[in-house]
Amino acid sequence: MTERKFVKPLKPKVDVNKVNTRILPVEFEYFEPRTVKEVVELLSKYGSDAKILAGGTDLIVRMKQRFIEPKYIVNIKKVKELNFIEDRRDHLAIGAATKLREIENSGIVRKKFTALYEAVRSMAGVQIRNMATIGGNLCNASPAADTAPPLLVFEAKLKIVGLDGEKLVPISEFFLGPGKTVLKHNEVLAEIWIPYQPEGTESAFIKIARVAMDLAKVNVAVALRTEGGVVKSVRIALGAVAPTPIRAYKTEEFLTGKELSEAVLEKAAEIVKTEVKPITDIRSTAEYRREVSGVIVKDALLKAYERISGR
Amino acid sequence: MGSVASSSLKQEGFRYIGKRTPRKDGVAKVTGQMRYAYDIYLPGMLYGRILKSPYPHARIKSIDVSEAEKMGAVVITFKDVPKKKFNIRLVSADRVNYKDWEVLTDHPKYVGDYVAAVAAETEELAQKAVEAIKIEWEVFEPLLDPFESMKDGRPKIHDKILFGSKEITVKNNVACRLDYSEGDVEKAFKEADVVIERTFKTNRRYHMQLEPKVAVAKPEPDGGITVWTTTQTIHNTRILISQVFDIPMSKVNVKKLPIGGSFGSSIQTNLVTLVAVALALKAGRPVKIALSREEDMYEHSSYQMYFRLKVAARKDGTILAGELENIMDIGGHQIQAYPLLGCLLGWFVSLYKWKNIKYKGIAVYTNKVPACAFRGYGNPQITWAVESVIDELAEALGIDPIELRLKNYVGRGDLFWGQGPTVKSIVKSDGVPELLKKGAELIGWYNRPRSGEQKGRFRRGIGLGRGFHTSGAGGRISGEVIDFTGCILKINEDGSVDYITALQDHGGGSLDAHAKIIAEELGVPLEKINIIWADTQTTVYDVCTHASRGTYVGGEAARRAAREVKKKLLEYAVRLLGDVVNPEALSIKPDEELGQGVIYVEGMPDKKITVGEVAREAWQRNWGSIAAVVSYRATNSPPAYTVYFVEVEVDTETGRVRPVRVVAGADVGTVINPDLAAGQLHGGFVQGWGMAVLEDTPYDPETGELMCRGFITDYKITTAQDLPKIDDFTVIFASTHEPTGPFGAKGLGEAALNPVAGAVANAIYNAIGVRFYELPITPEKILKALKERGVK
Numbered sequence A: 001m002t003e004r005k006f007v008k009p010l011k012p013k014v015d016v017n018k019v020n021t022r023i024l025p026v027e028f029e030y031f032e033p034r035t036v037k038e039v040v041e042l043l044s045k046y047g048s049d050a051k052i053l054a055g056g057t058d059l060i061v062r063m064k065q066r067f068i069e070p071k072y073i074v075n076i077k078k079v080k081e082l083n084f085i086e087d088r089r090d091h092l093a094i095g096a097a098t099k100l101r102e103i104e105n106s107g108i109v110r111k112k113f114t115a116l117y118e119a120v121r122s123m124a125g126v127q128i129r130n131m132a133t134i135g136g137n138l139c140n141a142s143p144a145a146d147t148a149p150p151l152l153v154f155e156a157k158l159k160i161v162g163l164d165g166e167k168l169v170p171i172s173e174f175f176l177g178p179g180k181t182v183l184k185h186n187e188v189l190a191e192i193w194i195p196y197q198p199e200g201t202e203s204a205f206i207k208i209a210r211v212a213m214d215l216a217k218v219n220v221a222v223a224l225r226t227e228g229g230v231v232k233s234v235r236i237a238l239g240a241v242a243p244t245p246i247r248a249y250k251t252e253e254f255l256t257g258k259e260l261s262e263a264v265l266e267k268a269a270e271i272v273k274t275e276v277k278p279i280t281d282i283r284s285t286a287e288y289r290r291e292v293s294g295v296i297v298k299d300a301l302l303k304a305y306e307r308i309s310g311r
Numbered sequence B: 001m002g003s004v005a006s007s008s009l010k011q012e013g014f015r016y017i018g019k020r021t022p023r024k025d026g027v028a029k030v031t032g033q034m035r036y037a038y039d040i041y042l043p044g045m046l047y048g049r050i051l052k053s054p055y056p057h058a059r060i061k062s063i064d065v066s067e068a069e070k071m072g073a074v075v076i077t078f079k080d081v082p083k084k085k086f087n088i089r090l091v092s093a094d095r096v097n098y099k100d101w102e103v104l105t106d107h108p109k110y111v112g113d114y115v116a117a118v119a120a121e122t123e124e125l126a127q128k129a130v131e132a133i134k135i136e137w138e139v140f141e142p143l144l145d146p147f148e149s150m151k152d153g154r155p156k157i158h159d160k161i162l163f164g165s166k167e168i169t170v171k172n173n174v175a176c177r178l179d180y181s182e183g184d185v186e187k188a189f190k191e192a193d194v195v196i197e198r199t200f201k202t203n204r205r206y207h208m209q210l211e212p213k214v215a216v217a218k219p220e221p222d223g224g225i226t227v228w229t230t231t232q233t234i235h236n237t238r239i240l241i242s243q244v245f246d247i248p249m250s251k252v253n254v255k256k257l258p259i260g261g262s263f264g265s266s267i268q269t270n271l272v273t274l275v276a277v278a279l280a281l282k283a284g285r286p287v288k289i290a291l292s293r294e295e296d297m298y299e300h301s302s303y304q305m306y307f308r309l310k311v312a313a314r315k316d317g318t319i320l321a322g323e324l325e326n327i328m329d330i331g332g333h334q335i336q337a338y339p340l341l342g343c344l345l346g347w348f349v350s351l352y353k354w355k356n357i358k359y360k361g362i363a364v365y366t367n368k369v370p371a372c373a374f375r376g377y378g379n380p381q382i383t384w385a386v387e388s389v390i391d392e393l394a395e396a397l398g399i400d401p402i403e404l405r406l407k408n409y410v411g412r413g414d415l416f417w418g419q420g421p422t423v424k425s426i427v428k429s430d431g432v433p434e435l436l437k438k439g440a441e442l443i444g445w446y447n448r449p450r451s452g453e454q455k456g457r458f459r460r461g462i463g464l465g466r467g468f469h470t471s472g473a474g475g476r477i478s479g480e481v482i483d484f485t486g487c488i489l490k491i492n493e494d495g496s497v498d499y500i501t502a503l504q505d506h507g508g509g510s511l512d513a514h515a516k517i518i519a520e521e522l523g524v525p526l527e528k529i530n531i532i533w534a535d536t537q538t539t540v541y542d543v544c545t546h547a548s549r550g551t552y553v554g555g556e557a558a559r560r561a562a563r564e565v566k567k568k569l570l571e572y573a574v575r576l577l578g579d580v581v582n583p584e585a586l587s588i589k590p591d592e593e594l595g596q597g598v599i600y601v602e603g604m605p606d607k608k609i610t611v612g613e614v615a616r617e618a619w620q621r622n623w624g625s626i627a628a629v630v631s632y633r634a635t636n637s638p639p640a641y642t643v644y645f646v647e648v649e650v651d652t653e654t655g656r657v658r659p660v661r662v663v664a665g666a667d668v669g670t671v672i673n674p675d676l677a678a679g680q681l682h683g684g685f686v687q688g689w690g691m692a693v694l695e696d697t698p699y700d701p702e703t704g705e706l707m708c709r710g711f712i713t714d715y716k717i718t719t720a721q722d723l724p725k726i727d728d729f730t731v732i733f734a735s736t737h738e739p740t741g742p743f744g745a746k747g748l749g750e751a752a753l754n755p756v757a758g759a760v761a762n763a764i765y766n767a768i769g770v771r772f773y774e775l776p777i778t779p780e781k782i783l784k785a786l787k788e789r790g791v792k
């Protein structure tokens, strides 16, 4: 038998001696501000060494995994102005630090924004939903974030606060890539404004995952309004099939003005497949994600349509 | 617990056996008061962390621990541990045990292999110290595929290893092999009407037991050591510590603690236990090491197997031959590869009467996490392959799969050697026909669709899987496997009973079964039986809770101890009752109101005395203790048969499979505890479903790391929401009685899993007409296969 030989340098992708989900052997300074102003000041003071902590269900995990080692932690859970659900006539406003469980239990969300309700219900288990926030889900900017597709189809706006004041950013412009958003290090996501949809709009969310309570292989949300079976307006968004959650604009365009026949749905599914740019990873393959994107868009459209016809 | 449809549950005449009784550890578990190894805190205790190899195959050129020591940590490396090779599992007889492990190594063979360890005042400090150790590595090309590994000219994973006490050289990375033949398969293949040959590849599953491993070691002033750890065997753990560290056994004490599930992952003494001992000895203080989930996933996996299976039959359905080639990817070390080669043959030949048999088994080293037993010990793997091929055979012959099985399975009166060629016996109890008949009725077998003829997006199919597992690893000759147990039973001075055994309960309720057996045999109320959390110093030897032996072997030892104690009790009672002629004139029965066993003379209600009174008098009159010590070797290891009927629904557009209905049938002889037995079948199904459609641990081909990096985010197991509704899961028990088992009982734990993947695979085939030869059968694979076949 031959000697052992070294062929190419092996670079472990994670360090087995560091990664774990229990021990956190790093030190950091911890703050509990009470106002958004204080939050922004702290962020400005400490720059990129600081991180916002909301539910911590992404942040603390990543810290234990040692993928990030912030020196300053700014907990926003004690900031009252970030934790609310409020009906503001033309839109529903949700504070960024509002827990998923509260959103799931909100009657308005369930009734008016069914896709968001369904998305939140599909996330993790109750214990996690009791900690995790909607703002955390968006700012973590996972391509698979489950609240993103519903907010995309409702064309939500995000209120971002920084030292120089506040601005409203359409959610379609918020995500830049995996883990990347337009937020600057000294800005905080404060509110999510979800416009009430025109009368007759229904929505639906579907997630394909390995098991229940899992991250998506593909997720999709649709918001649909029809008149006499003809699509008046439709918006479709998908997650985990591109570097960011995406809208399927071409498919939407194709569907608008058409009757939702089987042939039309089939064609829509075909178009969706050209709009997604999935990758292969441990959760699934690119081919599978592409194929199934078409299928669940169809399913979600039918589900929303049934809701329209059912009332 | 779903519905338990069974005629056998009316086990009349029994007071506790077969009755629903509360679990003795139930309150402590439900209220979070049960103390596991992780809950052990000792004064002055340090926390340990282990430095692992980041490379799949490497050698340490130099190691610098000075920074870690400067932080105040106690550090050990491969230089500080006994220079010995051993096997962490001691169930095999020493002369046939392959030994290739060290406590810490300078030559790691997989990512995660232990090279050094530290202990410090806090776990965080220990973690920092571990990260401060500097190593200069020489990194080798990894071998991640067993077929690649076996080729000539490939890098050597091990140099020299021990076989018993003999040093041997490993050739072509073959860890061990076993060949067997009986009759003439070639001739049979020529004469047969149908011959089918297929290759199969199984998955490499992680056990995902609830409790990641923990070890606490405390050095004693007399040079001894006390250990609390996650283990299925306290005695083998003690023996190994004694052997590796040269400490007399009387000075090594291993405590028995509850364990949070195991599924085979602690049959061996996990290396972390030895590292904790080494650290504690060096530090002179107690040390606790608790593995993280991520580390635990780098500790063990199931054996991944590649089968080539060739079977032959006559037109009338008589099977004529079975040839099996089994290449096992065992990872970086041997735990029980050699006995598994034998057991796998045993499972194979004891499934069906092949008549002519040929077997080749090769265990191959790769630079992966070491494989160890996982519920069923290879049986789920081979049963999946065999049950798939039997269905194919049935289809080719035009015979109903149930009929083909009934014609050829190894059943009552047949020679059975489930545990391999050294353990043979004749089957004495067999509920297979009953389970197949009843299960077929309940699932609607004869109305199932014909494979491949279904239309539409959602297609349902029904599949059958049949299998068995042995009850323990006992036998008439001593063989190559150690299997005996023992216990101590004593009646306390007030009539309560202490039951002291080393046998571990993994959480499935084995010891509850023992308590019921003792109460039944002795005739005292069940609450009088107290199960003691003992240790190696106060118990007699038990090999390990594995091989589904807990109830069958351990329960029989408990029954025998109860019988001995009862004899003494009755002798004393004769003395106390005056004119009773001899112990045979007496009976005992529990009196729930009195809370005592009552000894009485049939038909003479006044002639009676309670067990408590006898115990008290024996004490007060200086007659001595009423106690027994038993050491018991079972001379059989009978098959517990299981049958699963599963209905699935396949979404042909997403490839997703959903279990719709399950009928789980088990022949476990007498059912001791119906709820817990049904629980085993539910749990067996969950694990089997995961094996069939979900679980695997693929490796990063570039770095030799687990693709999931140890995170459960990407190692999924089936959740409750993914299962059929509880009312769609029916459990049936056969009405059998095993003459060699305690009150007629057999084992169950592993049998409950073995046929599941086969049943699921057959159901998927029935639904969509596609057969898969690689596990898991993921939606990705299903969708791809359907597309390739143009199914719409």
Ligand SMILES: Cc1cc2nc3c(=O)[nH]c(=O)nc-3n(C[C@H](O)[C@H](O)[C@H](O)COP(=O)(O)OP(=O)(O)OC[C@H]3O[C@@H](n4cnc5c(N)ncnc54)[C@H](O)[C@@H]3O)c2cc1C
Pocket (backbone or CB within 6 Å): A051, A052, A053, A054, A055, A056, A057, A058, A059, A060, A061, A076, A096, A097, A122, A123, A124, A125, A128, A131, A132, A133, A134, A135, A136, A137, A138, A139, A140, A144, A145, A146, A147, A183, A187, A188, A189, A190, A213, A214, A215, A216
């Ligand atoms: C077991 C488990 C299951 C999960 N399942 C799902 C699932 O099914 N689907 C899914 O999408 N996710 C899932 N997640 C991920 C996670 O729970 C969600 O993304 C959650 O919504 C994150 O919210 P959080 O409040 O915990 O965020 P945190 O962890 O507190 O924060 C996440 C990131 O956002 C930043 N951040 C938080 N709030 C703000 C803000 N207001 N302004 C600016 N930056 C901010 C933080 O600095 C951090 O970088 C799961 C996580 C776990 C542990």
